[in-house]
Amino acid sequence: MKTCEGVIPIVATPFNDDESLDLKSLANLIRFYAKLGVEGVTILGVLGEASRLTDAEREMVIDAAVQTAQGRLPVIVGVSHPGTEATIEHCRVAERLGAAAAMVAPSPQPVPRDQVVFDYYQRVAAKTNLPLVVQDHPASTQVHMSVELLLRLAKEIPAIICIKAEAVPSPSKIAALKQGLAAGRPVTILTGLGALYGLFDLECGSDGFNTGFAFPEVLQAILGAHKEGKGDVARELFTRHLPLIVFEQQPGVAIRKEILRLRGLIASNRVRHPGAPIDPATAGQLKRLLDATFPSTDLTKPLNLGL
């Protein structure tokens, strides 16, 4: 994988109702994303409930995803682990199984130090051939990476090809990163956080989306309009779907898995314990929101956004 841009969905890890892996649904998801023409997929991120899997399950997920995506889509694999050696081992496994890149986030230390974060990335980069995506998501990592640190990482570690910019306020941070990156080798920036700040991030230089919003078609349309210079169309698309984006990015992955189920992509909306499943009231509210957002629409088919 040479470059990381466009729409690269974060893939949920589907479970059966007994919480065992449902690799068939995973393959469905990947095939659906391939059909949409996205630029890649990322597995084993937060939405992928990676922190709730054993290493053996991780391998099964990587293998199934790569096998399904073969020749159609590059697969980026989340490999973050509190131990640097274990992150490296996760990278090796991902590489062996055919991953196109690895997504790496730092873990919190009792006394935060920029140099320790830098060493972490440098050690990982030294032991893998995979390109790296730096995930900057303090809400899940409790690690605050300054613009200076991120620019140093981008400058000094050639394996890094992308920053997934998920630190609020994301638009102004992306603007600062873009400015700092301008003179160096190409490192892209992707928008996460469920696309909550999607339009604003694009305006500030984001190169695309790397998030789990369950309608990647919408993100493709927004990005397409933005790249064609049709700012009004991008804004209109963003606005129209923003209630759904807001509703979906509520904490947890239950709402998103319910949408994927309603879209016919996964068999069960099960979330692994201690994560909570969707409650009936929220499911009902979601249903009404989907009906209002996509009236008379078969959600199991790729959306036709009328562009």
Add this chain to the structure above:
Amino acid sequence: MKTCEGVIPIVATPFNDDESLDLKSLANLIRFYAKLGVEGVTILGVLGEASRLTDAEREMVIDAAVQTAQGRLPVIVGVSHPGTEATIEHCRVAERLGAAAAMVAPSPQPVPRDQVVFDYYQRVAAKTNLPLVVQDHPASTQVHMSVELLLRLAKEIPAIICIKAEAVPSPSKIAALKQGLAAGRPVTILTGLGALYGLFDLECGSDGFNTGFAFPEVLQAILGAHKEGKGDVARELFTRHLPLIVFEQQPGVAIRKEILRLRGLIASNRVRHPGAPIDPATAGQLKRLLDATFPSTDLTKPLNLGL
């Protein structure tokens, strides 16, 4: 103040460029809200940068707000303090100066205990004649109040008239609170969090808005449509303004203060250190967003939302 519902804006505390209090702008704000016909105002909340004021400045703000609001609007005063006795003293000051109610949030303890939170509210209630609004905002307080605890507070402390529900996911928590409150005396629920989940909170039973979104006219229109049973209109209004709601609720109060300045309501957008002022890039992005949201509109006048 007998009941707490409708649209009750959280009021910013305006500063001059040297960070001193600008009470003239504060009066402007209050008068503007009165002209809009809101049901009240809340001063000295998070948006009011209450934590950055001395006690003497708090008094000046309360006095100026109550004097301006006199006979037009009830003034709710944020009184939270890490010490229970000091919270009580803040209540006394607010009461003496003519406040209509007090907003109270708990503070974090080394070992969290529900009973300590309960005692906090009970002690405050025992020493003041003011009705109380319970602020449930873990993002700023680091205190997680369960539905059970909130219902116990509502049931056993008659001074409590309202819960400001700002714990995500807010819609499902509001639904649970509403159900639990149904059998008891009337305690209302108000939506905060910059109205990010405004439509969804209303659907779940919220009685109105108690937030700092800088266009209360929009919240009035949404609430009005909702109460008249015009769900589609409410949704349309929410959707149309949601990009602005999302942009505005980014961390910090700088964006909101800039909007208030652009609306001609405050003289300076200054935020008190260590809070950061708005940066030029963000100000530019905001300006474009406002132009797109309200084309050819004089923002210094109350909005005409064409209803």
Add this chain to the structure above:
Amino acid sequence: MKTCEGVIPIVATPFNDDESLDLKSLANLIRFYAKLGVEGVTILGVLGEASRLTDAEREMVIDAAVQTAQGRLPVIVGVSHPGTEATIEHCRVAERLGAAAAMVAPSPQPVPRDQVVFDYYQRVAAKTNLPLVVQDHPASTQVHMSVELLLRLAKEIPAIICIKAEAVPSPSKIAALKQGLAAGRPVTILTGLGALYGLFDLECGSDGFNTGFAFPEVLQAILGAHKEGKGDVARELFTRHLPLIVFEQQPGVAIRKEILRLRGLIASNRVRHPGAPIDPATAGQLKRLLDATFPSTDLTKPLNLGL
């Protein structure tokens, strides 16, 4: 394992200088503890840097420890994992490899709820035959378990045989737990936190030590004196070694590993990245402290505390 009391050291995971597992040193450690006559050992706790190991490495550690301990010592295995199913799988592996019990700590949730913690333990207990040790260590888990919750766990989940009480202030919490446990089936309480509050915990009812302090002989002597009613001797032993206890429990595991190296029990004091190794100044200070605490003593031999 029917009961959990006495001195049960937490075992470090030794690494070679390249950070690979050093199972030979692990066997040394286990043999040494067996020679001391401790009541068991706990592997894969915080001192064991369990969070920095892959699952495959965990298995190697468990296997090596159980093989070495065979017939001499029960081995308790830390199995905590952010996912409940994965914790269960860790339990299964431990059970298959011959563990005597499993130590389980909860993981933090976005919205803390006692019932989720209870369900976690209940699910684990339902799927394993191993007795369970509940680790109550908010400093590492960010989960605050109230006395009420711990008593409910002890009462309703028969698999639980022990609470490792590491929530400050530990003496008063242990006293409250002991009182609550008195009427029920036997559940023991063990002292952790590097034995910092060792004497005080014993006075409040602790049944022994489950901590990584690198001189278990000292803890054995303190506990022995305490159980024989020789409070003065226990106090004198605690006092004499307290500077070392205090020094050793500084954050991180580097100091402890250096002591184990000086005792000839592990070949390298290496800590896995991002954990920091001991710096030369601290190593020098430790050396002087050891000389002062144990003058003219061969630390590679079990201590003779002159009792």
Add this chain to the structure above:
Amino acid sequence: MKTCEGVIPIVATPFNDDESLDLKSLANLIRFYAKLGVEGVTILGVLGEASRLTDAEREMVIDAAVQTAQGRLPVIVGVSHPGTEATIEHCRVAERLGAAAAMVAPSPQPVPRDQVVFDYYQRVAAKTNLPLVVQDHPASTQVHMSVELLLRLAKEIPAIICIKAEAVPSPSKIAALKQGLAAGRPVTILTGLGALYGLFDLECGSDGFNTGFAFPEVLQAILGAHKEGKGDVARELFTRHLPLIVFEQQPGVAIRKEILRLRGLIASNRVRHPGAPIDPATAGQLKRLLDATFPSTDLTKPLNLGL
């Protein structure tokens, strides 16, 4: 105040049983410390429950302390406040009332940035004539100040005369600070954290104690022996009193206030809500510990440590 070294106790704020200020007991405390010959006192720190006082109460405490200390002891005043302007105002009040120096800690920001912390200190220093003590206590501030940042503060802000080093591990951080400070103007380092690492901090270069341990005589004796080069005596004194130091530094201020009460220095051991008072079991355990540490000793008199 030109220099900050020796033993400078942190002073508790005594309350009556109804939680009102007990200024008479405060004066008792100050007089007792003066009689001991300490180098100064610090009021309105964490032990002083400063965060639970109104501004008016702060003034009363400062005034009473300075009046009592007049001509005998310099009084350092804790002035930290989440708002920089309010910290400055606290400084002004302290200066006006006769304080000798101000102790200043930073407050946490949503996105931590060293420059904001630096600006905070620089702004405060620019507006006050008081010398400043930088309090580095992440456990209460949630702000991690690196050695680099602290050295920059010491170098660029001449008002800073002392760093209160309370970030664990404190010995190695003090060693690094001392080395960095060596070439510049004199800035002292004082030990806090209840003296838990007292001996180790002194070995690394600490210039004295600035903590609330209720027997400053012990700290004076340890420091005296250390400065005379009698390391063995210092170690013996530290060791003998370490159980009490450990017991006393448990979270909260209740134990310390009970000791001050037992010493006849304050009338009530009351802690302000939501702080918890000492429970009877802990009070009993403390009593036994004091009896064992100081057999047949009248604690209301300055200790005679037999040196």
